[in-house]
Amino acid sequence: MNALAGKLSPWLFTLGLFVIWEAACRAFNIDRFILPPPSEAFAAMVQYWRPLARHSFVTLWTTMAGFAIAVAFGIILGLIVGWSRTIYRGLYPVMVGFNCIPKVAVVPILIMWFGIGEVPAILTAFLISFFPIVVNVATGLATMEPELEDVLRALGARKLDIMLKVGIPRTQPYLFGSLKVAITLAFVGTVVSETVGANAGLGYQIALAGSNFQMAIVFAALLLLAIEGIAMYAVFAWIETYFTRWAFRSSMSAAA
Amino acid sequence: MSASVDIGNVTLTYKGMSGGVLALKGTSLAVRRGEFAAVVGPSGCGKSSLMKLVTGLVNADSGSIVIAGNKVVGPVKIAGMAFQNPNLLPWRKVIDNVLLPLEIVQPYRSNFRQQRAQYREQAEALLKTVGLGGFGDRYPWELSGGMQQRASLCRALIHQPALLMLDEPFAALDAFTREELWCVLRDLWQKIGFTVILVTHDLREATFLADTVHVMSARPGQIVVSRPVDLPRPRDLDICFEPHFTEIVHELRAKIAEVRQR
Numbered sequence: 001m002n003a004l005a006g007k008l009s010p011w012l013f014t015l016g017l018f019v020i021w022e023a024a025c026r027a028f029n030i031d032r033f034i035l036p037p038p039s040e041a042f043a044a045m046v047q048y049w050r051p052l053a054r055h056s057f058v059t060l061w062t063t064m065a066g067f068a069i070a071v072a073f074g075i076i077l078g079l080i081v082g083w084s085r086t087i088y089r090g091l092y093p094v095m096v097g098f099n100c101i102p103k104v105a106v107v108p109i110l111i112m113w114f115g116i117g118e119v120p121a122i123l124t125a126f127l128i129s130f131f132p133i134v135v136n137v138a139t140g141l142a143t144m145e146p147e148l149e150d151v152l153r154a155l156g157a158r159k160l161d162i163m164l165k166v167g168i169p170r171t172q173p174y175l176f177g178s179l180k181v182a183i184t185l186a187f188v189g190t191v192v193s194e195t196v197g198a199n200a201g202l203g204y205q206i207a208l209a210g211s212n213f214q215m216a217i218v219f220a221a222l223l224l225l226a227i228e229g230i231a232m233y234a235v236f237a238w239i240e241t242y243f244t245r246w247a248f249r250s251s252m253s254a255a256a
Numbered sequence: 257m258s259a260s261v262d263i264g265n266v267t268l269t270y271k272g273m274s275g276g277v278l279a280l281k282g283t284s285l286a287v288r289r290g291e292f293a294a295v296v297g298p299s300g301c302g303k304s305s306l307m308k309l310v311t312g313l314v315n316a317d318s319g320s321i322v323i324a325g326n327k328v329v330g331p332v333k334i335a336g337m338a339f340q341n342p343n344l345l346p347w348r349k350v351i352d353n354v355l356l357p358l359e360i361v362q363p364y365r366s367n368f369r370q371q372r373a374q375y376r377e378q379a380e381a382l383l384k385t386v387g388l389g390g391f392g393d394r395y396p397w398e399l400s401g402g403m404q405q406r407a408s409l410c411r412a413l414i415h416q417p418a419l420l421m422l423d424e425p426f427a428a429l430d431a432f433t434r435e436e437l438w439c440v441l442r443d444l445w446q447k448i449g450f451t452v453i454l455v456t457h458d459l460r461e462a463t464f465l466a467d468t469v470h471v472m473s474a475r476p477g478q479i480v481v482s483r484p485v486d487l488p489r490p491r492d493l494d495i496c497f498e499p500h501f502t503e504i505v506h507e508l509r510a511k512i513a514e515v516r517q518r
Contacts, residue, residue: 145341145343147339147341147343147423148343148345150308150311150313150337151337151338151339151343151357151411151412152356152357152360153313153331154311154312154313154331154332154335154337154421155331155333155357155360155361156331156333156360156361156362157331157360161360165345165356165359165360166345169345169347170345170347172347244347246346246347246395246397247346247347
């Protein structure tokens with residue numbers, strides 16, 4: 001009974017949210033240009049399924065492309081930063097500073113450089129999502145038990161040996177934990193870029209429909225965005241538990 | 257296979273944020289080939305520094321360390337180490353944890369792939385002698401603390417080191433498990449015959465296991481007394497209740513109380 005309730009509860013809560021939303025719209029007679037009820041959003045989803053599907057796909061693939069670059073770049077930079085204390089000290093303030101710049105301010109620059117299209121969206125997704133990956137990978141390396149390092153160093157292990165045998169494997173739970181955070185950020189990046197300047201994607205669709213007062217389409221696009229985000233989060237949460245089962249069982253689960 | 261250890265008049269300073277800390281000053285200590293030596297002392301007396309010096313992880317400011325006739329200048333490679341925390345890698349099975357040193361240290365490193373089956377057998381045999389037969393394919397987190405420490409001992413011994421360095425290896429265990437592991441260590445030592453330096457807080461542990469107990473002073477650490485333990489071998493746990501055993505423990509205890517006063 002409890003297991004069943006546990007499985008159903010996410011669905012029930014989501015359904016409950018829509019019911020409350022629908023009821024509130026009707027009870028308070030809210031203007032549909034302010035907040036359309038979910039039934040209208042879903043109706044718009046069905047009615048305009050062709051353009052919405054196309055824009056959803058564009059957003060999905062640009063996000064995944066930017067995210068893929070962020071993962072590759074983030075792992076490499078994280079390993080470099082975690083490798084040496086000097087590089088860590090030197091690079092960290094720069095990265096923090098960079099991360100503080102609102103990415104929406106960078107999008108116009110990217111559009112000037114690469115023109116309207118998918119490239120600025122991919123790059124914005126990359127720029128916004130690589131930071132947590134770098135930090136987590138570097139943390140995984142930096143928190144290695146010094147005694148274990150001693151055991152291996154006394155045997156004549158080189159730094160590379162220690163990295164390959166201990167550092168990189170123990171970074172895995174930190175990395176996979178960060179991917180869940182990074183994928184949702186990547187969606188934010190893509191949509192920000194599409195809203196500022198693009199000719200396809202859900203962000204573009206939202207901006208366009210918003211300027212035409214087609215609020216049902218705006219909300220339909222927002223819901224689709226949420227669905228894509230949840231789906232990708234679920235994929236990476238599954239990958240995390242699959243690859244780092246040991247981290248969930250052992251006491252060393254700092255990133256879980 | 258065993259090695260003698262000769263620490264001669266060693267001084268070590270740690271460079272900290274707020275100036276240097278003198279950890280060891282004029283420390284001398286001699287351990288014969290195959291001897292079981294224990295080092296006891298008040299906390300913070302530089303016992304762990306001694307471990308790092310002997311294994312070549314840090315270099316002394318002055319003085320010399322000679323192992324088996326060779327002056328230590330870098331990582332010694334012939335030592336096995338175990339600490340209070342077993343530090344097993346949670347993503348590796350117990351057997352692969354035990355085999356880890358063979359992937360690092362020569363000559364095993366170069367033929368590890370070809371000889372893997374043979375090394376596995378050796379590791380299984382070693383696990384069996386510490387009472388972990390059949391646990392090789394488990395993961396560390398499936399084992400109790402005492403069992404993890406047994407596996408950690410195996411990892412320290414798999415490459416047949418001439419010298420075993422132990423830094424309070426049993427401090428985190430309950431009293432019964434600890435006494436059990438004393439016997440495990442005693443049997444391993446008697447069977448294989450390596451040299452041991454055991455750093456500990458536990459005077460009974462030191463007296464039960466060691467040939468000689470060295471008492472260190474508070475920082476900067478110095479060996480103030482080296483007390484030979486003249487109890488017959490092989491020793492049984494019952495020896496802990498004999499008057500002569502208690503006498504030695506008392507004597508050591510008095511000495512430590514004295515150096516703490518200073």
